[in-house]
Each structure stands twice: as C-alpha cells, then as structure tokens.
Amino acid sequence: MALLTLSSLSLAALAAPLDQSKIQFIGPLAEDMQAKPFQTPHGDVIINNLLAQLESNKESFVVFGKKHKWQPLDKINALTLGGLQALKFNIETNRFTQGSLNIKGIEQGQVFINGEKQSGENQRYQLALNNGSHTVIVIAQQVANWNDVTLEFVPKAETDAVTLTTNKTKRLSAKQLFDAPTISGLSLSPDAKHYLSTTKRYSDKTGNDTITTTELKNTNNQTVYRFEEAQPSQFTWSPDNQFLVYLLNGELKQLNRKTFAIKTLASGLEGASNFSYYNDNSILFSWSKSPEETNSLTKHHKGLQDRWSYARTVSQLYLLDTHSGLTKALTEGVLSHQLEDANSNRGKLLISRPVMAMQASTHPETELVELTLKSNSIKSLGKFKTFNQAKYTANNIYVVAGPDFKNGAGRVLPQTMLANNYDGQLYLLTDNAKKVTALSKQFDPAIGTLEVLSNGDALIKVTEKDTQPLYLYDLSKQRFKKLDTGFDIVEQFSFSNTRNTQLLLSGSNASSAQQLKRFDVSKNKVELIWDSNPIAYANTTIPKLEEFNFTNKRGVEISGRVYLPSNIDKTKKHPALVYYYGGTSPVTRGFTGRYPFNLWAANGYVVYVVQPTGATGFGQTFSAQHVNAWGDYTADDIMQGTEAFLAKYDFVDRSKVGNLGASYGGFMTMLLATKTDMFSASIAHAGISNLTSYWGEGWWGYLYSGEASKNSFPWNNSELYSQHSPVFHADKVTTPLLLIHGDSDTNVPVGESLTMYTALKLLNKDVEMIEYKGANHQIFARDKRFNWWNTMLAYFDKELKNEPQWWDSMYGQ
Incomplete structure (x- = not known):
C-alpha cells in the first residue's frame, strides 16, 4: 500500500x-x-x-x-x-x-x-x-x-x-487521411462545357456514413446544379449535348442542360446499370436479375463459380427509347452479356459473354460477339482464354488481353517461360477479327483502362512500375505517348469528343494528396481545378520521400522508395518498416490508401516500400516470373532489398525492423518468417498459409492460381502446394507475428490465418491474432479502419519501440 x-x-x-x-x-x-x-x-x-x-x-x-x-x-x-x-x-x-x-x-x-x-x-x-x-x-x-x-x-x-x-504545423493524422474530401466520381460532357464531380468525405458527426455531394459545373468551375440529399449515379450525356441522364432511387432522370428541367424516363430500374447513349434518342443499359430467394435446405453447386454469391445472377442488355419510355431486350438466355462498345453509325454493338454459364476451368473462355441491331443477328468474333476489354476504332477493334491472347500473339518471352496474363497488352483486330496485331510488344507498362477517341486514337491508363499514368496511343503512327498530367497515379478520367480533346482527371502523388485537373491533349496543357491539399492538409508536415532502387543478385534492378519522418535526427537510430505486396501488381504511389506509408513515417518509422520480382508494369519477363514461383524470387528480393536498405540508411536500427503485407503480401510475411530472422516483428493481413486450401476455398483462389500456379495442381505438383505453404514450415518461425483477418473474407478465407495461428500456438511461438467482425478482404468502415491502423502501429510500437502501452490499452496485457 x-x-x-x-x-x-x-x-x-x-x-x-x-x-x-x-x-x-x-x-x-x-x-x-x-x-x-x-x-x-x-x-x-x-x-x-x-x-x-x-x-x-x-x-x-x-x-x-x-x-x-x-x-x-x-x-x-x-x-x-x-x-x-x-x-x-x-x-x-x-x-x-x-x-x-x-x-x-x-x-x-x-x-x-x-x-x-x-x-x-x-x-x-x-x-x-x-x-x-x-x-x-x-x-x-x-x-x-x-x-x-x-x-x-x-x-x-x-x-x-x-x-x-x-x-x-502538425504531423499527419489518420483522420486527415480518411476524412479528407476526395473526388469519387467525375464525368466530362461531350462538348466539354460542363462536368460532374462527386465528392465524398467523413466526419466525427456522421461516423461510418459518407457525406456525399454531386455538382454540375461549367467551364469556369462554377456550380450550376447541385445534388446533396439522394445521390444520383450512372451518368451519361446525350451525343447532341442537350441532356444529362442519371439514375436516382431506381428512376432514370433526364436533366435539360439549358433549362434544368427534369423528366423521368423510366422507373422500377432496380438492378439496372452501365447506362450509355446509343444515339440521340436511345440509351443502352445492363439489367441484372437474381434468382428468387428460397428456403431450401441445400444448395446444389452447378460449377466452380457457384461458390460466388452472385454466380446465378444474369445480366442482359436493353435499349430504352427516351421519347416513349419503351424498353426492348437486346440479348437473352442463361448467359450474361456485357456491353464492350457501341457504334450507332455501324448499327452494331460489341458484346462479351462467357462461353458457358458454369465453367470448370482455371481460364474460363470469353466469347466476343457483334450484334447488328437492324437484323438482330449475332456474329461471333472469337473465343478467348484471356480477355479484358474491347472497343471499336474506325473499321477495326482494340482489345486488351494478356500476352497469350490469340495463341500468344502478344508474347515477348522465351519459349520456356509461361506468360503472366495479368500483364495487359494492347491488340488490334482487323479483317473482321480474323487478323490480330500486337501493338504493345515493345511497351513495358501493363495496359489497363482503354477509351477510344473519335479519330481512332486511344487513351490508356497503364501500370508503369509503381505509377499509373495516362498514355495516348496514336493509331496512325502506332506509337505510345505519355501525357504529362503531373500525377503519379491517375485515378479517374473522362474525355470530350471535341476537336481538341479535353480530359478531366483526378489523381495524386506519393507526397501530395488528390487533385482534379483539366488537360488539353493537343496543347499538352494542364489546369488545376480542385485541390484537397489546402483543404485537408494545410499546415501539415508530410514525410520526405526518397527513391531507393537496388540490383539483386540476379542482376535485375528492383525498384523501391523510402518515406522518412519529418526532421529526422540521423545521428540516432530509428525503427523501420518494410512493406511489399509481392503478387502480380506493384504497390503504387498513391498518397493514401489502405496502407498509409505517410502515416507510419509520421509516427517515427522509416518506411521502405519494395517492388519485388513478379509484378506487372516492368515488362513481360519480369511479370512472368510470378508464375509457379509462390515467393521464390519475391522473398529473395525482399531480403536482399532490406539488406541494401539497411546498408544505405545507417540510421535505421537493424534490431528494430518490422515487415508487413496483405493478401499475397500476407502470404509473403508468413513465408519470410519461415526463411529469415532479419525482422524483429511481422504482420500478415489476410495472408495465405496453405496454398491448397486457398486454391479450393477462396472465391477466386482457383482463378488466381490459374496464373500464379499455371498448369500446376495438388495432384501433379504437390511439392509446389506444400513446400511453398508457410504452415508446412511453421516450426522454423522465430519472429513475433501478428495475424489480422476479416472473419467474412471471401477472397482469402479467415481459415488461412487460423491455420497458421493454430500451428504457431501449438509450437509455443510468439503469435497474436485479431479478427475483424463482418469485414471482408479489405477493411472499409471508418471505425474499423481507425482501429485497424491503430492495431498495426500499436503492435509495432510494442515490438520495435519497446512501448507496449498502446497495445495493452487496446487488447490487455
């Protein structure tokens, strides 16, 4: 006492x-x-x-x-x-x-x-x-x-x-990163005289509920119409520039751009989406229908896709007449149809659909068809194992697909290597789709979103190393030109059909938050319209960013970047965090996101983000090494990169380095724990511990494994599935490990973390596990997000700073 x-x-x-x-x-x-x-x-x-x-x-x-x-x-x-x-x-x-x-x-x-x-x-x-x-x-x-x-x-x-x-001035906070206003939707009118922007933000008062505002603005950025209560969606502009059409509470509304008079075109459109004008008087859209709910005690799986809750939902294409309100079905049957593009001058639609409703394949086939509206006849243009997108251009068709499209038309790989078909390539189908020309063989960035201009050129959002810029593909000159938007990450873009194409685009940089810009393509001129930095980050110190690349032992340059705490004293030793994904895409340079590197640095950690072998955006050879590797090259790159990072940044305390990743990165964290003791604490979020159970139970496990484990299955390559699974080597783990998982994760089921937790507990290893109730593969809700961010930092503070108080306050001693 x-x-x-x-x-x-x-x-x-x-x-x-x-x-x-x-x-x-x-x-x-x-x-x-x-x-x-x-x-x-x-x-x-x-x-x-x-x-x-x-x-x-x-x-x-x-x-x-x-x-x-x-x-x-x-x-x-x-x-x-x-x-x-x-x-x-x-x-x-x-x-x-x-x-x-x-x-x-x-x-x-x-x-x-x-x-x-x-x-x-x-x-x-x-x-x-x-x-x-x-x-x-x-x-x-x-x-x-x-x-x-x-x-x-x-x-x-x-x-x-x-x-x-x-x-x-203040340090960056979690609230700033999550609550800051962001542009969540934008659309530029065909004549570039109006644009729509939807802004979302959060506050303590509204909690998990978003505060959303959609505004129609003119070229002077003045608001001419505002939606604040019920929020519209599915915007589309009439080709004659008279109307703006949108969906609101199941009703399709038409707004007159001159008088602002509103007319209801159709009602009862629950399940309708993807509205787009076909011509001045008619609108194309998709309309989905889900099976009626039953009280059946059983579910008979009809195919692999039946693991998905929405697998039996069928979507068809419809055409609505804006004058009479009459709607007619354009497609029917048990197969869902997706509109790829429309050309009213040709009187044709470009449509994709699965070959079968329920396909037993790691590479389901997609059929590309062309529908002639006048005759209501459908012509097949081909069936493809790899396919992402298709668009009309002049008399031909652009296609985005993997390197193996059309019997490997896009491959630039040695014959002994298997392609990574997540590495998007650009093709041109000519001669009624009988001939294919690969357009991006000498272009390393991975092709993403594709839009076609009236002259046949294409606007393409790509993954280029750890950036996502916009390129213009000049069809006549067959060359790619990067657009100087000033963004590391272009998030969304919309374009006009004027003679001088105008772009409206939102994006951010690694050290600068979201902005909205207008870009003149012909003049290569950019204009800032809106900036969240002075709104949400005024008087805030943003951690310093440095580029850090190294050459691995195989002679390949591995990209990376380092975030430094503001005013860091380099005469002292500091803890560090190493982050990676390791899957088939790089960790991009967005200012914020689910894993807030700037916030970690603001909390005193030197943060190293490494882009190991296997990611797209670095060329086909680099991405192809993801296939059938399951961490082989990736683990080496992370370990070698960490050593190179520690050698250069000598003010980092070697005994206080943590590592973390999510999904495939969570798998990498578990795998690294069985291979090295160089890290002092590790976090795996939604990680894979057993490749076989993930392959069989994850909603997309067998599909992702179709590339990551191409042609390999438990019965013909058991060594891959067992010896690359971290749980089979759990006895080698010496690093304290925190497992985080949503208990409703359908992508990587929570059993993956439970399996590893069970093994490590039985082995008397230092392991913790936190489940988020009701959370799927990602944690979106504001309250869960703050708790999740705090959990990760509290764990590393406990293990790397010898400061257990935060963790103890959350989870007890």
Whole structure:
C-alpha cells in the first residue's frame, strides 16, 4: 500500500500547470446571451456547431457582428464574462500517452480533442493520446474568476508526457487521411462545357456514413446544379449535348442542360446499370436479375463459380427509347452479356459473354460477339482464354488481353517461360477479327483502362512500375505517348469528343494528396481545378520521400522508395518498416490508401516500400516470373532489398525492423518468417498459409492460381502446394507475428490465418491474432479502419519501440 501511495505521489509531482502563454483564449462570444447553452435543451448542438470555427486556424472570426481575436491566456485579466469563452492549445506526443487533464476554475465546460468530445467528472478528463499532434479545445460556459483558471496534465506513468506548442504545423493524422474530401466520381460532357464531380468525405458527426455531394459545373468551375440529399449515379450525356441522364432511387432522370428541367424516363430500374447513349434518342443499359430467394435446405453447386454469391445472377442488355419510355431486350438466355462498345453509325454493338454459364476451368473462355441491331443477328468474333476489354476504332477493334491472347500473339518471352496474363497488352483486330496485331510488344507498362477517341486514337491508363499514368496511343503512327498530367497515379478520367480533346482527371502523388485537373491533349496543357491539399492538409508536415532502387543478385534492378519522418535526427537510430505486396501488381504511389506509408513515417518509422520480382508494369519477363514461383524470387528480393536498405540508411536500427503485407503480401510475411530472422516483428493481413486450401476455398483462389500456379495442381505438383505453404514450415518461425483477418473474407478465407495461428500456438511461438467482425478482404468502415491502423502501429510500437502501452490499452496485457 505504501508503494502505491509513493507511486501516486511521484506521478502527482510530475504534474504541473500548463504554460498559459501557449494556451489561446477567445471571448466573450455573444456576451448578451440570456441563457447559456447548458441551460437550454439544445446545448450540445449549439456547442457542436461552433466547434468547427474554433478548430480552424483563423486568428479571428466574427460572432453576431463583433470581431473576436485569439490571444494568450496569460494576458487575460478578468472575472466573470458573459456569453461563451474558449481555450485552444496544441499538444505534441512522441508515443502513446495516457494521463489526466485537470481543469480548475471552470464550473461548466466541455473539452474536445481533435474534434471529439471528452468525457470527465469534476473537470477531470482521462486522456489516451496516439503519437502525433493534437488540438485541444475547452469551451467555458460558466467561470467565477478567470484569474483562478488553471489546467494541468497528470501523467499515468513516468513515460507519459505532453509538450505544448505554439507551432501551427502538425504531423499527419489518420483522420486527415480518411476524412479528407476526395473526388469519387467525375464525368466530362461531350462538348466539354460542363462536368460532374462527386465528392465524398467523413466526419466525427456522421461516423461510418459518407457525406456525399454531386455538382454540375461549367467551364469556369462554377456550380450550376447541385445534388446533396439522394445521390444520383450512372451518368451519361446525350451525343447532341442537350441532356444529362442519371439514375436516382431506381428512376432514370433526364436533366435539360439549358433549362434544368427534369423528366423521368423510366422507373422500377432496380438492378439496372452501365447506362450509355446509343444515339440521340436511345440509351443502352445492363439489367441484372437474381434468382428468387428460397428456403431450401441445400444448395446444389452447378460449377466452380457457384461458390460466388452472385454466380446465378444474369445480366442482359436493353435499349430504352427516351421519347416513349419503351424498353426492348437486346440479348437473352442463361448467359450474361456485357456491353464492350457501341457504334450507332455501324448499327452494331460489341458484346462479351462467357462461353458457358458454369465453367470448370482455371481460364474460363470469353466469347466476343457483334450484334447488328437492324437484323438482330449475332456474329461471333472469337473465343478467348484471356480477355479484358474491347472497343471499336474506325473499321477495326482494340482489345486488351494478356500476352497469350490469340495463341500468344502478344508474347515477348522465351519459349520456356509461361506468360503472366495479368500483364495487359494492347491488340488490334482487323479483317473482321480474323487478323490480330500486337501493338504493345515493345511497351513495358501493363495496359489497363482503354477509351477510344473519335479519330481512332486511344487513351490508356497503364501500370508503369509503381505509377499509373495516362498514355495516348496514336493509331496512325502506332506509337505510345505519355501525357504529362503531373500525377503519379491517375485515378479517374473522362474525355470530350471535341476537336481538341479535353480530359478531366483526378489523381495524386506519393507526397501530395488528390487533385482534379483539366488537360488539353493537343496543347499538352494542364489546369488545376480542385485541390484537397489546402483543404485537408494545410499546415501539415508530410514525410520526405526518397527513391531507393537496388540490383539483386540476379542482376535485375528492383525498384523501391523510402518515406522518412519529418526532421529526422540521423545521428540516432530509428525503427523501420518494410512493406511489399509481392503478387502480380506493384504497390503504387498513391498518397493514401489502405496502407498509409505517410502515416507510419509520421509516427517515427522509416518506411521502405519494395517492388519485388513478379509484378506487372516492368515488362513481360519480369511479370512472368510470378508464375509457379509462390515467393521464390519475391522473398529473395525482399531480403536482399532490406539488406541494401539497411546498408544505405545507417540510421535505421537493424534490431528494430518490422515487415508487413496483405493478401499475397500476407502470404509473403508468413513465408519470410519461415526463411529469415532479419525482422524483429511481422504482420500478415489476410495472408495465405496453405496454398491448397486457398486454391479450393477462396472465391477466386482457383482463378488466381490459374496464373500464379499455371498448369500446376495438388495432384501433379504437390511439392509446389506444400513446400511453398508457410504452415508446412511453421516450426522454423522465430519472429513475433501478428495475424489480422476479416472473419467474412471471401477472397482469402479467415481459415488461412487460423491455420497458421493454430500451428504457431501449438509450437509455443510468439503469435497474436485479431479478427475483424463482418469485414471482408479489405477493411472499409471508418471505425474499423481507425482501429485497424491503430492495431498495426500499436503492435509495432510494442515490438520495435519497446512501448507496449498502446497495445495493452487496446487488447490487455
């Protein structure tokens, strides 16, 4: 008991009043107020509506016509004041910090930290602060004497400390990355005179619900029409530039671009999607129908795809007349039909469909057909094992497919190598699709989204190493030209059919958040329209980015990049994190995402992102080495890359390096744990521990394995499936390992982590497992996302910084 008393006394001795010169005061606000908010039934709402103004970086603001300015609290000499008063100060923490904020002299008040209201008794608030920058707002409604007001922080332990700062810059936070407004949809009119943009954001008030606004704007970026309540979707513009059509609450609406009059074209369109004008008077769309729900006790699987919940949903194509509202079916039967493109001048549609409804193949066949509307006749253009997309151009057809398309027409590989058909290639079908020309054999980037201009040239979004830029393919000159958009990652783009093609595109860079730009293709000129950086990241320090490539032992250059904490002291040793995917695509350079490299660096970690062998975007030979490897080259590249990284960045502590990855990257984390002890802590999210069970149980397991394990099956290559499965080598694991999985994951079922957890527990290894209830392969919900991000950082803080308090506060000791 005496020890406890002494401990309490020592912590109390660490407490001291906060420096009032670093606390800002404003008020009195509305000093003639008859009743304070707490004296009304709407007090919380009144305070919440004021909070945003108090949190802003403005030095002053006006309330009921009177200007108020922030000033240091130590300059205030007053007794009781009318209306409301507020205090604001910034706290910096360098680790997870707990303690009590005690406020004396304020009888009625509320405390908010980073916008969240804190609960407390007798003006004592128990705080748990993540490593980072924090803004504290204290709203005072009743104070007897401001000269008696003091604030103090009492730490929970000797290691808990806060630093008050008057510096307006702050470190990057999880809330900024998730809540910031982002362009989630955009569409440019054919004449380039209007565009639509849909913006989504989040807030503490709305929690997991998005705040969505869709606006129609003119060339001066002025809003001419706004949707705020029910949100429209499926936008399409009439070719004659008179109308904008959209889907809203199951109804297809037509907006007159001149008068803004709205007409309902059709109702009851649940299950309809992909609307596009065929000509000025008719609209093409897909209409899906799912089987009726039954109370059957059994489900008879009719094929491999029946593992998918939507496998028996059939989608057909329809044509709607905008004048009469009459709709006619263009396709029918048990096979789903997907519109690839339409050409009203030819009177034809380009359509893809599976050869069979339920196919027992690792490479299901796709049939490309052409429908002539006048005769309602269908002509088959071919059946292909690899196919992604098709579009008309002049008298011919562009196709995006893997290297093996049309008997290997796109291959630039040695005969002994198997192609990776996730590596998209561009083709031209001519002579009624009888002849194929491979257009991208000498073009290393992987072809992604394809759109065709009126002159037959193509706009192509590609994967080029760890970037996703736009290229223009000049059909007449048969060459690719990169468009200088200023983005590392082009997220979305829309284009006009004007003589000088205009582009509307959103994107970001590794160290700069999302922007919206207009791009003139012929002039190669870009104009910034909207920028989230000053909106969501003002006065925020963004970690520094450095390129770091190395040459592996096979003589191949492996790309990578390193994120450095701001103002890092290179005379000291720092912990590091190594991130990778290792699957068939690179880790791209987006500013944020599910794995926030900038946030990790802001929390004091040097972050190395490596792009190991097997990814697309580096050429066919590089990507083909993903086939039948299951980590062979990838593991070597990660280990060699980490060694090269540590050699160059000598301020990284070799004994404090963590590694993590997700999905295939989660598989790599488990596999690496069986191969090396160079890492001090590891995290595998949604990882694969047993290739056979993933192949047989994951919704897409057998399909992905069709490339990753091409021609290899458990019965003809058991060594691949067993010896490359981490669980078969679980006894070799020495690194502490955290397994994270959504319990509703259909891609990589949660059993993959449970299998590895069971093995490591029985082997008495250092392993933890966290399941997210109701989460699938990715974690989207705001509350789960913050918890997930915190879980990963808390685990690494425990293992790499010797700071277990955050982890213990979340999951106990």
